[in-house]
Structure formats: C-alpha cells, structure tokens
Amino acid sequence: MAAARATGGGSTAGRLAGLAGLAALPAVVLGIFFVLPVSGMVARGLVDDGALDLAGVLEVLGRPRTGRVLWFTVWSSAVATTVAVALGLPAAYALYRLRWPGRRVVRACLLVPFVLPTVVVGVAFRQLLGEAGPLGFLGLDGTARAILAGLVFFNVAVVIRGVGAAWESLDARPGEAAAALGASPGHVFRTVTWPQLRPAVVSSASVVFLFCATAFGVVLTLGGLRYASVETEIYLLTVQRLDLQAAAALSIVQLLAVTALLLLAARLRAVPDPTVARRSVPPRRPRRTDVVPLAVTGLLLAFVALPVAALVTGSLQPDGPDGGWSLEAYRALDGRGTAPGQGGTALVVPVTEALVTSLRTAVDATWMALLLGGLLALLLTRRSRSRTERRVRSVLDGLFMLPLGVSAVTLGFGFLITLDEPPLDLRDSPLLIPLAQALVALPLVVRTLVPVLGGVDDRLRQAAQSLGAGPVRTLVTVDLPVAWRPLLAAGGFAFAVSLGEFGATSFLARPDDPTLPVVIFRLIGRPGPLNDEMAMAASVVLAGTTALVMLLVERLRVPSVGAL
Amino acid sequence: MRRTTVPALLTCALALSSCSLVGTGDDEAADRPTGDGTTEAGGPVVLVTHDSFSLPKKLIRAFEAETGYELELRANGDAGSMTSQLVLNVDNPLGDVAFGVDNTFAGRALEAGVFAPYRGEWPAGVEEYALPGDDEGVLTPVDNGDVCVNVDTAWFDEEGLEPPQTLEDLTDPAYEDLFVTSGATTSSPGFAFLLATIAAYGDDWPSYWEDLLDNGAKVVPGWEDAYFVDFTAGGGGARPIVLSYDSSPAFTTTDDGEDTTTAALLDTCFEQVEYVGVLAGAENPAGAQAVVDWMLTPEVQAALPDSMYVFPVADGAGLPEAWAEFAPRPEQPLAVDAAEIDENRDDWLTEWQDIVSR
Numbered sequence: 001m002a003a004a005r006a007t008g009g010g011s012t013a014g015r016l017a018g019l020a021g022l023a024a025l026p027a028v029v030l031g032i033f034f035v036l037p038v039s040g041m042v043a044r045g046l047v048d049d050g051a052l053d054l055a056g057v058l059e060v061l062g063r064p065r066t067g068r069v070l071w072f073t074v075w076s077s078a079v080a081t082t083v084a085v086a087l088g089l090p091a092a093y094a095l096y097r098l099r100w101p102g103r104r105v106v107r108a109c110l111l112v113p114f115v116l117p118t119v120v121v122g123v124a125f126r127q128l129l130g131e132a133g134p135l136g137f138l139g140l141d142g143t144a145r146a147i148l149a150g151l152v153f154f155n156v157a158v159v160i161r162g163v164g165a166a167w168e169s170l171d172a173r174p175g176e177a178a179a180a181l182g183a184s185p186g187h188v189f190r191t192v193t194w195p196q197l198r199p200a201v202v203s204s205a206s207v208v209f210l211f212c213a214t215a216f217g218v219v220l221t222l223g224g225l226r227y228a229s230v231e232t233e234i235y236l237l238t239v240q241r242l243d244l245q246a247a248a249a250l251s252i253v254q255l256l257a258v259t260a261l262l263l264l265a266a267r268l269r270a271v272p273d274p275t276v277a278r279r280s281v282p283p284r285r286p287r288r289t290d291v292v293p294l295a296v297t298g299l300l301l302a303f304v305a306l307p308v309a310a311l312v313t314g315s316l317q318p319d320g321p322d323g324g325w326s327l328e329a330y331r332a333l334d335g336r337g338t339a340p341g342q343g344g345t346a347l348v349v350p351v352t353e354a355l356v357t358s359l360r361t362a363v364d365a366t367w368m369a370l371l372l373g374g375l376l377a378l379l380l381t382r383r384s385r386s387r388t389e390r391r392v393r394s395v396l397d398g399l400f401m402l403p404l405g406v407s408a409v410t411l412g413f414g415f416l417i418t419l420d421e422p423p424l425d426l427r428d429s430p431l432l433i434p435l436a437q438a439l440v441a442l443p444l445v446v447r448t449l450v451p452v453l454g455g456v457d458d459r460l461r462q463a464a465q466s467l468g469a470g471p472v473r474t475l476v477t478v479d480l481p482v483a484w485r486p487l488l489a490a491g492g493f494a495f496a497v498s499l500g501e502f503g504a505t506s507f508l509a510r511p512d513d514p515t516l517p518v519v520i521f522r523l524i525g526r527p528g529p530l531n532d533e534m535a536m537a538a539s540v541v542l543a544g545t546t547a548l549v550m551l552l553v554e555r556l557r558v559p560s561v562g563a564l
Numbered sequence: 565m566r567r568t569t570v571p572a573l574l575t576c577a578l579a580l581s582s583c584s585l586v587g588t589g590d591d592e593a594a595d596r597p598t599g600d601g602t603t604e605a606g607g608p609v610v611l612v613t614h615d616s617f618s619l620p621k622k623l624i625r626a627f628e629a630e631t632g633y634e635l636e637l638r639a640n641g642d643a644g645s646m647t648s649q650l651v652l653n654v655d656n657p658l659g660d661v662a663f664g665v666d667n668t669f670a671g672r673a674l675e676a677g678v679f680a681p682y683r684g685e686w687p688a689g690v691e692e693y694a695l696p697g698d699d700e701g702v703l704t705p706v707d708n709g710d711v712c713v714n715v716d717t718a719w720f721d722e723e724g725l726e727p728p729q730t731l732e733d734l735t736d737p738a739y740e741d742l743f744v745t746s747g748a749t750t751s752s753p754g755f756a757f758l759l760a761t762i763a764a765y766g767d768d769w770p771s772y773w774e775d776l777l778d779n780g781a782k783v784v785p786g787w788e789d790a791y792f793v794d795f796t797a798g799g800g801g802a803r804p805i806v807l808s809y810d811s812s813p814a815f816t817t818t819d820d821g822e823d824t825t826t827a828a829l830l831d832t833c834f835e836q837v838e839y840v841g842v843l844a845g846a847e848n849p850a851g852a853q854a855v856v857d858w859m860l861t862p863e864v865q866a867a868l869p870d871s872m873y874v875f876p877v878a879d880g881a882g883l884p885e886a887w888a889e890f891a892p893r894p895e896q897p898l899a900v901d902a903a904e905i906d907e908n909r910d911d912w913l914t915e916w917q918d919i920v921s922r
Contacts, residue, residue: 044652126784126793131802133793142784225747225783226921236749239645241910242672244652314799348618416640416649420656427638427658506615507645512624512637522616524788526873527808527815532792532799 019392022379026372026400032424033439034403037414038251044417045248053245060249066233070253073229076144076219077212080151084208085201087152088159090293091300096164098290099283106301107160108550112543113304114157117502117517118217120539123524123532124307125150125222127314135306147223151215153304155208162207166200168283185289198268206265207443210258210404216503230254235409251410258405262398308543315536329533333541337523337531346526347519348512351538354519355545358499361515364434365441365498366491372438373445373490376400378479380446381453400446403439411436412507433515436504441494448490452483485556492553496546516542606632609851610659612843614646615639617664618871619864627858633851643752643838644669650843651676657843661852663706663859667837668755670695670703671906679703679841680849684857687865689879693837697903703839706859707874710833710897711756713743714812716797716804718825728805730831731764734776741780744794745807748916750785752836757807758916759905760834763898773919783920797826810893811873814886824890835897838874 046052060066095107113121127133129141140146175192183191216231228236230250237247286294318328337346347354380397403411415436419426426432456479464474502517514522516538523535617639624635638659640646647669650662654676665673673679674695679702686704693705713734715727728739748758758769765772777783782803784790791808794801797816810833816826840859842852858864865881868874875883875893 126789130793239648242648417652527812
C-alpha cells in the first residue's frame with residue numbers, strides 16, 4: 001500500500017514506484033504461470049546437450065511441411081476473421097443500435113458458442129455435415145471450409161460484443177447531421193461512423209485472428225488430417241513425436257507472430273482520448289432500411305443454433321433418430337454413465353458432481369481473474385505523466401495479452417516441467433486449474449474494465465485526494481461507482497470462460513475430481529448405451545448455464561465494453 | 565435501487581466464495597486412515613495416469629485402508645501425452661508410479677529410463693502379456709484390449725451382403741465407400757490400426773493404404789468421430805464398417821440383451837497392452853510397489869472392464885456377462901515389437917500422413 005500511496009505524490013520516481021506496486025501481483029503471477037513455463041518449454045527445444053542449437057531450429061523452419069503449416073494457419077485465420085467481421089458488424093448494429101423484442105436473449109445466445117467445449121461442438125458439427133447428416137449433401141465434411149465454419153462459429157461473438165458495445169455508445173448526432181446535409185447512409189458510414197468504430201473493429205479482429213491462429217480443438221476435430229495449423233502441429237510434435245526442437249521452433253514463431261500482431265493492432269487501434277465521456281444512445285426501432293443487418297443477424301442465429309440444435313435433439317433421442325423423444329439422458333446425469341454387464345460406470349463421479357466442481361472452480365477462477373484484471377486495469381488507466389511511464393504501461397498492456405497467443409500444449413507441458421520443484425511445486429495445488437483459467441480469461445477482464453476506468457476523469461481522483469482521501473478511499477468513492485457494473489460483467493465473462501475451458505484443464509485436472517467439460521469429453525470417448533447422449537445432455541446443461549450467465553451480464557447493461 | 569444492489573451483490577459474492585475450492589480445504593483428511601497399525605508404510609503415493617483412468621472409489625478407499633497409503637491421482641492427457649511428459653520429467657518424476665503406458669509408447673519410456681525395476685507376484689496369465697524387450701523387468705502388464713475393425717452385422721443382413729473378414733477384404737470393390745477409420749496421427753486406435761497394417765503387410769503397407777483409400781475408405785480425426793458420427797450402428801451414420809475395439813460388440817446388444825448387432829473382425833486386430841511401473845527416482849518407492857501389486861489384485865482386475873473398457877490380464881478375473889458372450893477375443897492378434905515401433909514411429913507417421921493427404 002505504501003507504494004500505491006506514492007501515486008498521490010507528484011514525482012516521476014514516486015509514480016513509477018506506484019506503477020510497480022500495482023503491477024507486482026499480476027507480474028509475479030504472469031511470470032510464474034506464463035513466462036516461466038513457456039520459456040522452460042522453449043529452452044528445452046533450443047538447448048541440445050547443454051549447448052544452444054540454433055542451426056537445428058533453422059532446419060525445422062526450412063522444412064516444407066513447416067511452410068505448409070504456417071501458410072494454412074495464416075490464410076485460414078485471415079479468412080475466418082474476415083468472415084467473422086463481415087457477419088459480426090451488421091449483427092452488432094442490429095443487436096446494439098436497434099430495439100426489437102428478444103434482442104437481449106439473441107445477444108446472449110450468440111455469445112454461448114465462445115465458451116462451449118470444442119470437442120462437443122466438433123462432434124455436433126460433424127453430425128450435421130457427415131455423410132448421413134442433414135447437411136451432408138454440402139460435402140463439407142473434412143474440408144477446410146468446415147474448419148472455417150467452426151472458427152467463425154466460435155469467434156463471431158467476439159466481434160459482436162466488442163463492436164456492438166462501442167457502437168452502442170457512439171454519438172449519433174454527427175451522423176444525423178451529415179444525413180441531414182444530404183449524405184447517403186453509405187457515405188455516413190464511411191465518413192462518420194467508420195472512423196469512430198475502427199478502433200473497436202481492429203481490436204476485435206485482432207483478437208479473433210489470435211483465437212483462430214491458436215485454435216486447437218476446432219482444427220483437430222473438424223478438418224482433421226489433411227490440415228494442420230501451427231497449434232495442432234505443436235501438439236503432434238510434442239505429444240506424438242517428442243520432437244521438442246521442432247515444437248520449440250514453432251512456438252517461437254507463434255510468439256513472434258503474436259507479438260507483431262499485438263503491436264500492429266495497438267498502432268491501428270489508436271484509441272481516441274479515453275477521457276471523452278461516452279454517451280449511451282437509446283436504441284431505436286428498426287426501419288425498412290435496416291432489413292439487411294436484421295437478416296444477417298437471423299442468418300447468424302441460425303448458423304450458431306444449428307450445431308446447438310443438433311446437440312439438443314441428440315440429447316433428447318437416446319435411441320437414435322427413429323427411437324422417439326425422451327428425457328432419459330437428462331435423468332441419467334446424476335449417474336456416472338454406463339457399461340453393460342456388472343453395472344459398471346464410465347465415470348468416477350456423477351455428471352452433476354462434475355458440474356458442481358466446475359462451478360466451484362469457476363468461482364475461484366473468477367475472483368482471481370477479477371483481482372488480477374482489476375489491478376491491471378487500474379494500472380493501465382492511471383494518467384501517464386511522462387513518456388517513460390506511458391511506454392511502461394503500453395508494454396505491460398501488450399504483455400498481458402500474450403497468453404492469448406500461446407499454445408495450450410506448450411503451456412500445459414511447461415507447467416509440468418517448470419513448476420515441479422519447491423518452492424514452486426504446484427503440480428498438485430487445487431488452485432492450479434482456476435489460475436490457468438483465470439489467465440485465459442484475464443485479457444477479457446482487462447479489456448472490459450480499461451475503457452470504463454479510462455473514462456473516469458482523473459481530476460475527480462485528484463479532488464478526492466486533495467480533500468484527504470487515501471488511495472483506497474479514492475478508489476471506493478470515485479472508481480467503484482462507475483466500475484461495479486463492468487466489474488460484474490467481467491466477472492460473468494471470466495465465469496463463463498472458466499466453465500467451458502478445456503485445453504488447459506485437461507492437462508491439469510485431477511482424475512477423481514473432473515470438471516464438466518472433462519467429463520463430457522470422457523463420456524463421448526466411450527461406447528456404451530446412453531453415454532454419448534449423456535455427453536450431449538451435459539453439453540446442453542453447460543451451454544444453458546453459460547447462456548444464463550451471459551443473460552445476467554446482458555442485464556447489467558454495461559455501457560461500453562471496449563475491445564471485448 | 566442502486567443503494568441496495570451493491571450490498572446485495574457483495575453478499576452474494578461472499579456467499580459464493582464459500583462454495584469455491586479454496587474454502588473447502590482438505591476435508592478428505594478426515595476420511596484418511598490414520599495409523600491403523602500397519603508397519604511404517606504410509607504417506608502419499610502419487611499415481612500418474614492418462615485421463616481415461618477410472619476405478620471405483622470404493623476400491624481406492626479399500627486400498628488406502630489396507631495399506632495406509634493415500635493414493636493421489638494425477639492425470640496427464642492421453643496415453644501419448646502422458647508418456648511424453650514422463651520422458652520430459654525423467655529427472656524429476658511427476659509421481660511415484662505410472663499407469664497407462666501401452667505397448668505403442670512403452671519403447672520410448674524404456675529408452676529414456678523412466679521406470680525403475682520392480683517385479684511383484686504375478687498371477688497366472690500375466691506373463692504372456694509381458695513387454696518384449698523389457699529385460700530389466702520394469703513394466704507390469706495390467707490390462708489389454710484389441711483394436712479391431714468392426715462391422716454392423718444388422719446392416720449387412722439387411723443388404724444381403726456378406727460382411728468382410730480380413731484387411732484384404734477392405735480393399736475389395738464390394739465394400740467400396742463403407743469403411744471409416746480414425747487417423748494414426750490424431751488418435752491412439754488409429755495409430756494401432758496403422759501398426760496392424762504394418763504387421764500384416766510389412767514394407768508393403770503404403771501400397772495397402774493406397775488401395776484402401778482408393779476403395780473409398782474415410783479417415784476422420786478421432787475414434788468418437790468415426791464411431792458416433794459415421795458408423796451406421798453408432799449414431800446413424802452412413803458407413804457400416806468402422807475401426808473400434810474387440811469389446812465394442814458388447815455395447816451394441818439388442819434391447820432384450822439376447823444378441824448383438826455388431827461384430828469385430830478378429831483377423832484385423834492389433835493388441836494393445838497397458839502397463840504400470842514404478843517411476844525411477846520415486847519419493848515413495850514402497851508405496852509405488854504397493855500400487856503395482858494392487859493393480860493385479862482380483863478386485864482391480866475384475867473392475868477393469870466396467871471402469872476402463874479393457875480386458876484384465878490375470879486368468880479367471882471374470883468378465884461382465886455381455887463381454888463374455890458378445891466380445892470374443894482374437895486368437896492371434898497382429899503385433900509389432902515395441903522397440904521396432906519406437907525406431908520407426910516418426911517415419912511411419914510421416915509417410916502415412918503423406919499418403920492420406922495426397
């Protein structure tokens with residue numbers, strides 16, 4: 001606290017000390033749970049027999065297959081991002097600028113895919129696209145287009161949420177003025193709306209690109225064997241081949257590419273002065289000219305609903321499509337799956353117990369993400385008084401976005417090879433999973449809080465301080481009243497992300513205490529009457545819980561949710 | 565309204581925090597047997613497994629009560645991922661004992677010196693599953709199962725078509741576009757099937773695979789994709805021939821339990837054996853040995869089919885009724901030596917991937 005108190009003082013050194021004080025906890029956590037594991041993993045690949053072996057890394061990068069993998073990653077992510085933005089923009093408009101019945105529910109529904117376990121969605125997608133599926137005639141099964149569809153399915157929510165929130169708080173008057181002066185709607189968009197919207201679009205697009213480039217489950221389950229992305233290749237090289245050198249080489253490429261992308265995005269984003277008060281414009285009724293965005297939204301809803309509907313029907317037809325409807329699979333959720341014979345079971349714990357574990361884990365992940373994200377957001381939004389200070393802030397900002405762009409495999413393996421000795425023997429800590437999930441959710445939390453805290457006039461804080469309020473008091477009286485809704489919204493996001501997180505959890509989960517996505521994965525991997533239907537029913541429960549959380553977040557009506 | 569909301573939400577947050585993991589502490593401590601008279605044995609013993617590991621909690625408690633050890637489980641992804649992690653952590657083992665390394669990955673672990681020699685009392689029948697090339701005696705067989713091509717017999721009856729019998733049949737135009745398998749690079753049964761074809765065709769396996777693909781075989785990423793999506797008997801797919809296990813027909817019994825609607829082709833099977841072993845450098849080697857012995861007890865052996873969908877290795881362990889009746893075992897499964905697999909794994913997978921993505 002002493003360090004934080006120094007922020008009140010005027011000296012640059014004092015302010016930098018204040019910065020360091022706020023940054024200490026997040027930096028330590030990031031250092032231990034991100035930098036250490038990743039560098040440990042990369043070092044394993046670079047050092048051969050005690051000597052640095054860069055020639056080996058260059059050899060890996062020169063392989064034709066590496067080239068193909070890199071190319072596929074870049075173009076599939078670029079196309080998926082373009083499509084997600086093209087569909088997300090009109091939907092964001094329809095969902096945040098127009099007022100029509102049910103839009104909150106639709107918003108919440110469109111956010112659900114983002115947190116569904118990829119394995120389940122993969123199977124649902126394949127059930128639709130497979131030869132015997134309702135969309136089998138499209139011939140998409142196993143193609144790159146299926147992968148693209150999957151990537152868009154998962155990520156369009158990011159665009160809608162990010163751009164929608166920015167659009168909602170956009171001042172409509174300049175546009176109306178331009179229209180009154182005779183500008184066509186297209187012209188208004190190009191000259192007035194787009195420049196104001198661009199930071200949010202760029203920021204969402206860069207996040208979507210990151211998610212696409214590092215998507216693991218989607219590429220593995222939907223495209224399968226013909227296509228490999230950097231992420232699946234790292235998995236293959238690490239797990240199947242134990243070729244750590246090649247895996248490290250690809251991890252380094254991935255890290256560099258992500259860093260470059262973040263730098264580029266930061267430059268393009270060029271946020272306008274954050275202290276300019278944002279106005280919440282009441283949405284208006286749709287006009288005839290709004291038919292296109294509304295139609296796109298409807299299309300998008302159908303696209304997102306299809307795989308989910310396949311899950312729901314699957315869970316309600318335990319005896320296959322011809323066997324009629326029943327709730328049997330849902331009733332079986334308090335059990336542990338089946339194996340014929342001597343009353344065996346597929347799981348160690350009932351599905352309902354796994355749900356409870358998931359919820360408890362999510363509670364922990366949420367407070368961790370809020371604590372770390374809150375500190376970071378405070379840090380990033382305090383007004384910079386010198387160039388050094390600004391630079392330190394922007395470096396920190398980028399640093400905490402990096403976990404978005406690193407392979408879960410690298411991180412998972414890294415955890416196990418670096419956090420294995422006292423005082424950091426954390427392999428068995430019950431806090432490991434929530435912490436990993438909190439790190440996954442951290443960028444979302446930070447991006448939700450930063451615009452809001454950034455919008456608080458610093459003069460208010462100065463006034464409070466000059467009246468004798470300490471830093472804590474200032475925080476409670478000035479920042480909290482503005483920030484509590486976004487804080488809750490960020491908590492909701494973190495909670496939902498944690499509920500659906502599978503990548504890191506599958507590496508770290510204790511077998512006798514699995515989370516719901518892990519249990520779903522186990523059920524779907526085992527034959528037995530009702531097991532796959534139970535997996536689908538459990539997925540529906542998971543999706544429903546997520547939708548509920550998202551709906552609550554929607555009710556908070558967070559005015560501006562910045563980049564995400 | 566706002567005045568009341570904040571405190572209300574804070575109260576909720578506090579209430580929620582009591583149902584977090586942090587709040588629970590270690591209440592299991594109460595269940596633990598505390599010094600029930602058994603010698604100096606005791607303390608935690610950490611069992612590293614793949615994430616398909618599952619045994620009834622009752623059995624685990626009985627083990628703890630009888631021996632005084634506390635069994636801690638640590639999952640590490642699938643069998644391949646677990647083996648890789650064991651190898652990476654060879655100087656600082658992940659635990660005391662590891663279960664789930666199979667004969668397709670064992671060579672890698674052996675070569676890296678992951679396991680320490682230990683051999684307990686082996687019940688009758690176990691010996692025949694011992695890993696060839698394990699001269700020091702570090703691995704103990706626990707269970708086995710065969711990856712076999714399965715057919716939907718009901719579908720073939722309906723079509724009036726004789727189901728295929730052998731690997732060779734799968735390239736017969738009569739069975740064009742009927743077979744779906746999971747990939748060797750993306751799934752462990754897929755890799756086992758590649759090994760089956762290598763065992764059957766030797767160096768000619770690439771041309772067999774070309775024939776297979778020419779005959780319309782479909783390769784999907786995972787077992788669950790193949791079985792639940794594309795297989796006619798799994799989830800209403802379009803293909804009546806699928807890569808699965810020899811135990812799978814026991815899961816497709818008719819409603820009256822009198823018959824099964826699928827069959828495994830016993831000439832196409834590749835045998836997978838799962839092993840347990842004491843980890844070199846274990847902190848609790850005595851506990852680790854106790855776990856190895858425990859895995860071969862009649863109770864654990866009998867629980868294997870229901871818990872992990874595999875066959876026990878000990879004679880007379882008993883099988884679930886449906887298994888005994890509907891899941892006949894291959895007499896001569898196809899096999900490739902673990903050392904040979906290890907030597908060629910990379911080349912085989914690379915070549916296979918080339919053929920499949922051509």
